[in-house]
Amino acid sequence: MDSVIDKAFAAALYGEGHEGLDTGASLLAAAPDADAELRRRGEEYLRRAWRHGWQPADVVRLVRRDLDAPHTRLVAALIRSETAGYPHLPPRWTTQLADLADTATAPETGRPRAQAQPRDRFSDATVHLELYRLLLRLPPIEPVGPPPGETVPGPVEGEPRTLTRIRALLAKAEATGFPEEAEALTAKAQELMARHSLDEALLAARTHAKDAPGACRVGVDAPYETAKAILLDSVATANRCRAVWNEAFGFSTVVGFEPDLEAVELLYTSLLVQGTAAMTKAEAGQRAAGRRRTKTFRQTFLLAYAHRIGARLAEAGEHAVTEAAAEDASAASLLPVLAARDVAVTDRAERMFPETTTTRVRGATDGEGWTHGTAAADRAHVPPRNQGPALP
Structure with a gap:
């Protein structure tokens, strides 16, 4: 399974154009047992982005600008999944995650939007790889707060x-x-x-x-x-x-x-x-x-x-x-x-x-x-x- 993921990523994420994306998507489409690992790798790219100073709203804004609606829905779902594992989140992240609700959830079904519109496996893999290519290339930026996992919990207070x-x-x-x-x-x-x-x-x-x-x-x-x-x-x-x-x-x-x-x-x-x-x-x-x-x-x-x-x-x-x-x-x-x-x-x-x-x-x-x-x-x-x- 890892070899399939690695080969797909090597072809799709480190090159330019659509040929590598098509090769990687074909490999992933033929390996349904790699789906869980594919999603886990996406969460790893998000953790890398957090360490480099990015926050959820920044990532979603860039994906929405540079890619399409399926990519935006996918990154919102990945962010909600990845951040759910932290006992404490940095200030402002709670509001940013709340703003993802409409992006990540299909109102007609209540299910994640990334799953609400079934796609063929090749198209779904292409969306993943195009998103991961963008995440992989995010450069470090000036941090405006600690990344998740390094947040010291403070007193629980409501908004003044x-x-x-x-x-x-x-x-x-x-x-x-x-x-x-x-x-x-x-x-x-x-x-x-x-x-x-x-x-x-x-x-x-x-x-x-x-x-x-x-x-x-x-x-x-x-x-x-x-x-x-x-x-x-x-x-x-x-x-x-x-x-x-x-x-x-x-x-x-x-x-x-x-x-x-x-x-x-x-x-x-x-x-x-x-x-x-x-x-x-x-x-x-x-x-x-x-x-x-x-x-x-x-x-x-x-x-x-x-x-x-x-x-x-x-x-x-x-x-x-x-x-x-x-x-x-x-x-x-x-x-x-x-x-x-x-x-x-x-x-x-x-x-x-x-x-x-x-x-x-x-x-x-x-x-x-x-x-x-x-x-x-x-x-x-x-x-x-x-x-x-x-x-x-």
Whole structure:
């Protein structure tokens, strides 16, 4: 059995093109007694990916981008099977695994999707080998947490009530069709984020807690990924975090303290949903007027939206910090704490990414798209993360 697997892998995984894949798939299709070992090898490739810094959401995102639906269903099923054996999982993995439920399970049967649509053995083996070829070639990346098996269990706690309220407010902002209501809900959510973050910072300072910056990865998916990466960078900077975009693998790594990382994930997702909804509405108006430049309009719209959001967050943040320090003695005492945390975040980001590059943004060529995108960002009404005033 092992010799069949080894021969199939030698032909399929270490070469290019379809000839080796066909040879390997033929060998596996003729050896049904190798199925269990084939699956076990897939789990081994996942463990290798975890050791190299990858997390479940990263792997699924890349498979979904580069391969097809059967490969995505297979990798989701393998991840759920492989991670089931660990007594403790790293932070954020539980949420990532929960997000795999819809990918790995067929709603009409409740069975794993990889088994819900029967395929002939040759096709099934081909899917396995194409997936394993991708997994085998995953390079090491910067880890944002320990791999499974090295996690020290902490106290079992539920999500803070404040974050639950924030999620609810942002969900309502995304769902409403009234811009004024979305603005009010987003502003309230941001106010709660600010209070949560400042409380955590003060608590850490007063108790001399050995709090250190962490990191998380946020997917930046095509299309229009440059605009999305710029939007994420703007939100991260406004929330005292640093974002580094890995264009090749479709994610940004955000470095910061845990309460700020949570805020970045929540706010970025909500702003992207709101911006996409505004773009769709504006595009419909353009199409009704007879315009057909859909792609350039969308790309320019999102670039303008990201650019304007970033400018407003930066301007309002500086103004609000100055006012808070002048009006509130407790806020003034907080400034050295925030400055120390900024230094710690910058140091962690530079150690994780000692070499970064900048790129010139291209594609903002549609005047109407820029105008509508800027207007949508103005309507987003996102205040800074401290307790400063809302944007006008």
